[in-house]
Amino acid sequence: MTLSRELRAFSIRIGHEFSNPELLRRALTHPSISSPTRPDNQRLEFLGDRVLGLVMAEALLRADEAASEGQLAPRFNALVRKESCADMARSIDLGEVLKLGRSEMLSGGRRKDALLADAMEAVIAAVYLDAGFDAAREMVLRLWGTRIATVKEDARDxxxxxxxxxxxxxxxxxxxxxxxxxxxxxxxxxxxxxxxxxxxxxxxxxxxxxxxxxxxxxxxxxxxxxxx
The missing domain is CATH 3.30.160.20 (Double Stranded RNA Binding Domain)
Structure with missing residues (x-):
């Protein structure tokens, strides 16, 4: 089974070619349009949240070897919070390929932080399951690169x-x-x-x-x- 033109374009934007295209389709399927034969992205979102956390924790430790846990924690939170994930989703036009039910589409679901953030985490999980942790880490670090470099300032609450x-x-x-x-x-x-x-x-x-x-x-x- 191959990807549609819009999903192929999305794969190019995230820099990953899927061996199993169904993983990407599932990552982009909101519960409002799921069915017994069309699973939604909630389980992938659960996994992607953990993959993102590990990538960021590792990146922060490497970026500042002298930082204490008290300094690292707010930086970590700034990088993985829902608003940051939603911003990343917008940067790759994820909302344009998100599969939504009619009610969510009419209520502006493609612009909602919560839906975009969950789908972004699901896409991370899809890449992880498709090609392993190194591939998922490479994508995350590429997308979050600027934020990681400036997180000391961004983490200020x-x-x-x-x-x-x-x-x-x-x-x-x-x-x-x-x-x-x-x-x-x-x-x-x-x-x-x-x-x-x-x-x-x-x-x-x-x-x-x-x-x-x-x-x-x-x-x-x-x-x-x-x-x-």
Whole structure:
């Protein structure tokens, strides 16, 4: 059984030619369109999450031999979290080849972080099962290369840093308030305001509350540190 033109193009984008094309088809099949004869990608997602974790743990140890576990842990989390996997999926246009049921397609499933992240992990597992760990590692390191190189900066948790800033100055923890929610139900945009007890505040918008909170916290930190 051969791949369709769009799946062959996708294989080229990830840099892997499948000996067993069915693995790729399964990795791209969301539960909303699965059937007894068309398995979904959930089991592959479970495996791919573990393969990704091992690749990243190994890469971080090699990249910084002097780093402690306390330094490595936030870097690891920054590389494997769902948002990072979804970003990687978008970079290779995974959403365009994701197989979805009608309801998920109508609700914007091809743009949802959770669906993209799960499918990205499933694709990693598909490569692992098709050609082994070395092939999966090579693909992951190629796709995540820039993020690995800059992860020391990316791993900074802005909300934690802002809370530590406030506590060091005798203030209560920052408060996060949802100021607005716009956009269609399947692709909302949240505007969050972070407030300090001394009245200083900042706002930011993003596609999830978590991301908006982090952006608002980082914006306020930058202001406090005189960076902008």
């Amino acid at each position: 802005a909300k934690t840093a802002l809370q530590e800033w406030a506590q060091a100055r005798g203030q209560t923890p920052p408060v996060y308030v949802e100021r607005d929610r716009s956009g269609p139900p399947h692709a909302p945009v949240f505007t969050i305001e972070v407030q300090l007890s001394d009245g200083i505040c900042a706002q930011a918008s993003a596609g999830s509350k978590r991301q908006a909170e982090q952006k608002a916290a980082q914006l306020l930190l930058d202001r406090l540190e005189g960076q902008i």
